[in-house]
Amino acid sequence: MTLKPLQAALAVLFLAGSAHAAPAFDDKFRQLDELLPTPNETRTASGAPGHRYWQQRADYRLRASLDEDKRVITGSGSVTYTNNSPDALNYLWVQLDQNMFRADSDNRRISTLPSRDAWQARGGDGVKFDSLKATLSQQRFEGGIQVSSVTGSDGRALRHTVNKTMMRIDLPQPLKPGARTTFNLAWTFKVPEANVVGRRTGFEKFDDGNDIYLSAQWFPRMAAYYDVKGWQHKQYMGDGEFTLEFGDYDVQLTVPADHIVASTGELQNASAVLSAAQRERLQQARTARKPVIIVTQAEAEAAEKNRSAAKNKATKTWHFKARDVRDFAFASSRKFIWDAQAIKSGDKDVLAMSYYPKEGNPLWERYSTAAVIHTIEQYNKYSFDYPYPTAISVNGSIGGMEYPMISFNAGRPVKDKKTGEITYSKGTKYGLISVIIHEVGHNYFPMIVNSDERQWTWMDEGLNSFLQFLAEEAWEDNYPSRRGEARNIVDYMRSTNQVPVMTNAESTLQRGNNAYAKPATALNILRETILGRELFDFAFKEYAERWKFKRPTPADFFRTMEDASGTDLDWFWRGWFYTTDAVDVSVDGITEYTMSSKDPEVEKAWQRARKQEEAMSIIDQRNKGMQRRVDRYPELKDFYNEHDDFTVTNKDRNKFNETVAGLEDWEKNLLKEGKHFYLVDFSNKGGLVTPLIVELELKSGKKVIERIPAEVWRYSPKKITKLFITDEPVVGLTQDPYWETADIDVSNNSWPAKPTPSRLELFKTNRDAGENLMRDFNTKLAPPKAPATATKAE
Template sequence: MKKIGLLLFSIVFITSVNFAQDSKTKAGHTNQNKFKQLKELLPTPNLQRTASGAPGLKYTQQKVDYTMDIILDDENTRIYGNETITYHNNSDDTLPYLWVQLDQNMRAADSKTPDIQSSSIPNSTSEKRFKKSYIDAAFDGGFKIESVKNLDDTNLSHTVNQTMMRINLETPLSSGEKFQFKIKWWYNINNHRTDGGRSGYEHFAKDGNNNYVIAQFYPRMCVYDNVEGWQNDQFWGRSEFALEFGDFTVNITTPEDHMLGATGILKNEDEVLSKKELKRLEKAKTTFDNPVLIRTQDEAEKIEKSRSKKTKTWKFYAENVRDYAFATSRKFIWDAMAVDINGKTVMAHSLYSKEANPLYGDHSTRAVAQTLKTYSKYTFDYPYHKAISVDGQMGMEYPQICFNPGRPDADGTYSDKIKYRMIKVTIHEVGHNFFPMIVNSDERQWTWMDEGLNSYMEMLAELDYDKDFPITRGYPKNIVKYMAGDQSTIAPIMSKGDHVYEFGNNAYGKPATALWILRETIMGKELFDHAFRTYSQRWMFKHPSPADFFRTMEDASGIDLDWFWRGWFYTTDVTDIGIEGVRKFYATNNTSKEGVDFIEDTSEGLNITKPTSSKSKYFYEITFNKPGGLVMPIIVEYTYDDGSKEKKTYPAQIWRYNDQKVTKAVHSDKQITKIVIDPDLETADVDLSNNSFPNTNKDQFSKFKTKMKN
């Protein structure tokens, strides 16, 4: 004890001297401690958004209602639309103008989107790509706005700015008032399989049909809130959408032989479905174990050979949704099943072509059902009446409907790789019904708030679907390669989606991993699940910001996580914690007086060679270092000479006084034979070569011994 006490006194004395010398120079420094609070980065709480992360007493949000008549022109692959927009100003502000999103203009002939992309001339290219890039005329996309009018059909002043349109109000819109206006438009639908895009059509050359998955198809109001004001950033094609909730009355006219699925309640089932289909649908509403076919493959194959010149109109009403989308084709097979969400029946549907069967028939609707169950368990009961998965051969989400990939080989067989990818994307896109379709974050600004949170929840649903599900994103070990990569091409999570380099890792993988680590390693399941559920329920049908999430997770768990948010979300620091060295001691009775002396054993390895007194145990002083920038818990596994193991976690706060290295004195009744940091790969440690002792690198221990002597 004398020797250790003397060492501690020396450290304190030296520190005091250094402090005195620093104070004489009157030099100061800013607080760079990894545990300093986030208050300087987060917005000041107010009556609209509280310090706890909950909506405040003065929280408001706008409401937008749409009435639309839509015509799908299958012959010319066009959409025609008439819409009436009712804008409710629920804010305390007077608005001199309104902003509308024109997302299809990203595909307009004069779009600036291609102009912001760097490009070069390749050494060689295919003839098809050569024609597309250098010969063929550009696709004539974008909205063709025919008119913008008041309800009395007088022209309404407006200004189009690329993917945005400003409505110039003659009289400013006061708080509590509403404004109604009309837009008439059309556009050419893009082939999303050849030209890309988040919606469009797929053409089947063999039978001459098209599958349509239609979204961003109507001029939509921008969000006006108490964080950004008007969220009217241009749509460049990557970062998605910020939208207001409202009620939709939508009539969609298609060829008579089409099958269609859409957001909302179908109000005229008996007009657009056959008696046979209606009967099967009723059966599906009480069938909870397996999907029921509403339209079979044989029926769909027969119908896809037809070319009806007649039309029919599908009438939908959707209440309190933030967006609208639909899918339609004469090729669609349709199955459905009921899902029990805490006593409420919700319908899970799938629409798919024969090219996607039997993969879709085997798994799509079941994956939809599992997603609704798992997400409801950890957040809130799914509030809508249905969720649809469509064979859209992309991955895109909208309220109550999503477009997903996955098709078997031509002979109908499919590998596990194809199966799991299809299930994974289906769960992910259906999961977006919760984030951001209900917990309505701003995707244009903060992609991680929907993609990252949803990717984390996706993991739980995948494991519920199949306990051996091959999860590819979210486990800490899976993000190591990205985090350890070239720092010049890595951006913090808290970056706008349009500005990050590796979109998938930044917006999906890393935030999902961060939440997994919080749940499994930092907070524990019980505290994390309660806090995450609290956030989800607080911000249902509202517009949360990052600060609302960070604050709620701390408020509902009783854990200060500022250090975690700062490191994982605001920096590109990495986890790298190692064992710099180990000193061994044995205890012996002090002969001069009653007491115990600690004598260092300088032999290599961990076995203590000297005998111990009857009072003593085995004593080790372990020096942990942290080459990486992130502060994280030190998770240590001790292996003893009898073969047993013990796992010990030292909280991240162990680094609060020294960001580079710390020591821990460990005593045990049994002799330690091995020490391993992060044995289960819980922290995304980017360098495992320094995680164990004894280390195969002989130089490490030699350098440590030399350093200690000096």
């Protein structure tokens, strides 16, 4: 650290901006007007729906049956479509998402494997069969939704054209604004095997034939038509999920008689499908404070065992109704254990429920419904009261997928083949809780705040991952969250294989990092470091309330957060969402300045002390003790041998008195306070502007945090110099001491520089990501190896 008088400091500060300015000025704080759509009567500049906001509506009456032998769903029904737009529509578009599994689908044609370079980077010399298995299995499966008829309400056939995963229905006459039309559909859907084909739906196969069906995208669904996009009929490739219209559903599902069905909506005919005992338990659950078992494990196991070799063809029809939902999914199996517990959400009573096979216990009976309830409690705090009558978690082999009121979640314990002991790893336990929070949380985003997932994955996944992190933090101390903490995104932010968050869903690289983790981290930084919790929470809740049961765009989110927080955040959205810049702030230098008192007695004493602190030259060191002439002849000494350059004269004293007499009172006080002044040079190496969080360590050991808004970079986005004033000397300085900003290189964040801690490994390590401590804790110690028997010669 360089020590200089303060007189030079003011000049340095004055010149800092111009000295450090980039050759071409890059305004990191320019407004987003050039990127965002122009506000209008539908979507306002404040981010709220305009007074002429509109959206379409689609109401469904569906009948479907599950053929367990053929693994086929056969369905029929009617759709009533209401045109609330100001436009006359000549045709309607319908989603046939399962057509991605047709032999002629784009999804199959564009399927690729990692490049040769990627294989070689992993130490391989070619493509292994295991790597091809999933691709080959999907190629063999002939799926899709086979539409057998499309007719009008009068029974006449409607002309329709299937374009891969979309179907256009041509109307006999244009559907005028405010008008509605009803058409009928009949179709079949071959259910894929979830573990092989995947993609959010399918059956899980068990050796004894008692399978679990998780049924989604199983019927033709109306595509969205809205003001910003028109028809959202971008083809379904697998990553860009769904955007749909709200409506009411009346659905009857015919399944094997011994199946239990979990579904979107409320069960209408419990007396026809449940036993008297099960109905009584369900009634008890509505006032219970802990989960009540509706279908017991014994009942589920009996259903599995009683399935005859001839496969009894008896069926039951389950009837469900749902209001104001944008989709409908269900699960069906004789393996299901079913538990339920009531929760209050605002003025509504909600049944939190879980469905799972015996293979899910003891994890599921302990944690699933508890996690559902916890999710509703926490998400209500930050958005709005959960409005639906049920919230369901179903265990199946699909990793995690969400639909209105119901979600599919993986995660089970393991059974030791030798001992029969059932245990689970820490990762399995917390992975289950997290996936339930995440998928149930999707009821809020996008099932109610109905963003366009086909276009913007981050608008539901990122916002939901952010709220998931808050819910995980509220579950227990030191919860092992994967996404949310700034430090957890650093490796991704360092990587070169990125695209901006504002990239279309199907073109996103590293989907988990890009659409989930990075937006969630950005929002945590916005909440904790930039706005503070009070302002952020108010603005976020305002966004949720404004856009529940409506369809927001990114601009609506950005504008609402600024509008409700009273803060210009265009720089933040631009950096975190429109670029791949990273935070990398470097502490380049620090210079200490002290206030010159002008008092000659003080200043010349200070100068003498600095001179004495200077290192003695090698010549002076070797000449020390040498007898000098003036030592032998003292008469040669005069005034200048008695006084040095730091002697105070009367002229000095008179000048000081004159100076002090002309000072203002605040200037006199500043001279007396003895403050320490530090000029610190920072450079922005990563390109993403960020607040500075500077920790100053003082000589006494005290630590002080200075929080400086990101606007400190507004005139000089690459290099700045900042003045810090302290009461005592600074002995250390750290930028971002709590890892708040996702700085990708902390080695340049401190003065003095701090070494990066690490350890030398003597032994070869073998890390097991799925370590099961519950199982390993009681594993018997292996007996120590006996020493080799000594030979006679020894």
